[in-house]
Amino acid sequence: MADPLTQVVGLLQPSAGFSKLVEGAGAWRVSRAEAGRPFYCAVLEGSARLTLGMEAPVLLQAGDFVLVPAAHDFSMASLSAGPSLPDSLPTVLRPGVYRLGDPDGPPSSRSMVGYCRFASPDAALLLSLLPRLLHVRGQGRLLTLVQLVDDESRAARPGREVVLQRLLEVLLIEALRATAGPAAPSGLLRGLADDRVAVALRRMHDSPTAPWTVAQLARAAALSRSAFFDRFRRVVGVTPMDYLLHWRMALAKDLLRRGVAGLAEVAGQVGYSSASTFSTAFARHVGLPPGAYARARAAE
Known part of the structure; x- marks a missing residue:
């Protein structure tokens, strides 16, 4: 019998946007006003606070993975950041690696963040069947997949786009089925x-x-x-x-x-x-x- 979750993810046609490693030191905050792009974050070390729109903040810890299938207004900040702290300007440490907050102090957090694209002309309908936020804790498979996506996105190997599409499909399915259950929102x-x-x-x-x-x-x-x-x-x-x-x-x-x-x-x-x-x-x-x-x- 058909697997609806696999079919929906397949029709979404995910493709790679970009990914980067972000370090945080001291107090920092970053806000984004996206146009509905899918955003993901895997916390490798430390902790951070994610806020979607006017919703209550979500505490992220090492080993957490979050996926926002259609990101709009959201922000991430260190736990020490006050509500009046302005957005931090990232410092480029090396290609693909950025620092938020204190550019010289030791990093207190490291996260892999990125965006992907859904090529489906019916993406809005399909995304309406999914939760606004997926938050998974302690699933090492997801962190491994994020690292594979990052590695493949930076390489120029033959078949790169096909491999990335398949990796992103698996990443989405893993995140979705890890959050499925009777407590999930309607959908x-x-x-x-x-x-x-x-x-x-x-x-x-x-x-x-x-x-x-x-x-x-x-x-x-x-x-x-x-x-x-x-x-x-x-x-x-x-x-x-x-x-x-x-x-x-x-x-x-x-x-x-x-x-x-x-x-x-x-x-x-x-x-x-x-x-x-x-x-x-x-x-x-x-x-x-x-x-x-x-x-x-x-x-x-």
Whole structure:
């Protein structure tokens, strides 16, 4: 049966942006106003404080990994930094290594930080299924993967882009499944942690072309129709049919972008009996007919 988490990460199409090693000494603070880029940080030594927007600060310690799938306003600071401390200007120690705070004192923290990109035209929809912040503690596999990403991003070896894409996919999957569970916010991770809802999610991902109904999915989950509908909406954050529609349209966008199938074939691969029915649904959902969408993506 299909693994929804692997499929979502695969459709996101992560690619490398950049990574760097950041040392902190004394009191320091750095703020960023990003445009929704995915940001990650692996704390190698020491500690720091991460703040997303107006949310409560998160204490980061050595061995922690954080991933913000769509970063906007956030800041990182030393534990000794007061609220009025201005942003620190980084000092370049050597290529790829930066110092925040005291440029001469011994470092009290070391972190590997970086950004990646999601090439998927449907990234916003897919990211809406994921938590705003993933914070993992004590997972050595994640730190190893971050170091591999950094090493590969600085090398000029053959196949670099393919290797980086695969490493980033594994990094995302490891971070996501390390934070999955009933305490996760509404979305895909919480849905996969619910034994009844997970059955329905896997059925939809395994057979997106099937003419699913709420009643059929409820039977697969061994729940009554009303109990399943309420549980799915509470756990995932959308109704079962809305989730199915979004997933089908994400698959259709990917097929159209890659130009690997004609309109009728795309329609069949995402569960529509005719090209005209699919075109109507696609235009209503996306705002463009499939052909116009494919041409716009090809011109980018």
